[in-house]
Amino acid sequence: MHRNGEGTNRSLGISYRRDYEREALIVYEVLKVEFDVVFFVESSQPFDNLPPADAVIVVGGDGTVLRTLKKVQLPVIGVKAGRLGFFSSYHVNELEKLVLDLHAWRFKEDKRWLLKVEHDGLALYALNDAVLQKDVDQKIVDFHVRMQDGTFDYHADGLVISTPTGSSAYALALGGPIMLPNVEAFEITPMAPQFLATRSLVIPSSENVIVDASAPVNLVVDGDLIAKVSSISVSKSDRKIVLLRPIEYDFSSSIKEKIGYGRRVLNGY
Template sequence: MPQTKIAIFGRVFNSSVTPYVNNLINYLVERKVEIIVFDEFYTFLKKESNCPAHFSTFNNNEDLPKDISFMLCLGGDGTMLAAVSLIRDSGIPIAGINFGRLGFLANIPKNEIEEALNQILSGNYGIQERALLSVESTNKTLFEGENFALNDITVFRHDTSSMITIDAKINTELLNSYWADGLIIATPTGSTAYSLSCGGPIIMPGSGNFVITPISPHNLNVRPLVVSENITLRLKIESRTEKFILSCDSKSETLNTDTELTIKKAPFKVRLIRLENDSYFTTLREKLLWGIDVRNY
């Protein structure tokens, strides 16, 4: 039977997390799992934990082995979003251990690591595919080719209190000219993130939709709009500063207003590992505190 090979990706963590990381590494070593670690994170691990110094490393998508069983992300949802740039279209499944706060994506609690890994290494898990968005411009390569987002793609005003105008077309038909602080285009995964805080709806993963959510629109009749994931959205921005900010999950760039954007469904999906007792609606209730009312206690 071939040895299981996994990749580990993470970011700097505080000392309160160190015991959990030590237990994780010890568990994997005892199970004789072959481990390859993101190089920058490995440097930190060797200083802050009892991580052995003989693991292999990787730096980017190009040198990430394609024969690994899955990637294990140590951190919060932001760490999971960053991992998407490494995974890209390789089809490698991702599991996340939550060292952060909410944990919609990185949903394995840090005090249940061993139980969760027992299930994963035994093959007792499911795969949930999540759609992504891609963004392209008319005159430049965006985000050095990492122009896809699992959560959302957003345009913002730049260095001014004045609103911007966002002319939006769906395919070739005019949708609206948004006069607002910005516009969020979110996937179902991202519908519980920034879009939700701006009044957008929650969309169940796999529903085949995206949501377009304005940020502080001047016309209060302009509401979030759920659209088919198969549409192409074209944006042209007008601003007094002749600049605007484009964000793609955790990445951002400042662009000139002569840059028109095309946003559509990415040509690949991310594969999230979900354990047997994992439920999307349970996650919603727990993370959004549904049903919690101080009058009941």
């Protein structure tokens, strides 16, 4: 990768969500004047045989960034065109700043690790979470969780096993804690547990967790329905992804802006 000097020879790819093709074309028209845009691809399409690039600009929301991160081994820069945009640090009306940052390669590397989710000999990788969830017409399920420090049982509609990255996603909506991205842990959060005292469990990232369900349930990895399963194992993966952020980015500002967490209510308070 080019890291120093003028960035006019820097090569970029663009990935976008179909609903935001108009915004993606705006980004393309701006960037092609200054840089070598080597591919322009809709995020749900195969990413086979793409030319090498220094980074991928992703136009859309968090789902678009997630899909792209699973398909490329390149740093990703999110340009928000969706709703929350936790993974996006620029907006389509901030392209002038993006161009300046690209020229100077003035970014902070935000590295995130993934979960490895295994079932029936198949390995999958989750940046946000792995969800075990019963069908709507299915009876409540017993989940037996095994790990080095013992066992836990949940009588619930499902379980969400999330990374620190995913702690501000589905797990948060279920009442789980927010973990900072550099925390070496993941969490298990039950969905609609029978016992109201049941809360999220935060466990070390060194653990290998095995979950057995009393009946087949849906396995959903980062929002994608994978299969019906009765057992999975979950551990920290060696895989990491890199999001390129503006130098001024910090996680606390992001969650204040996106969900209002930790934000001052009154000036001077």
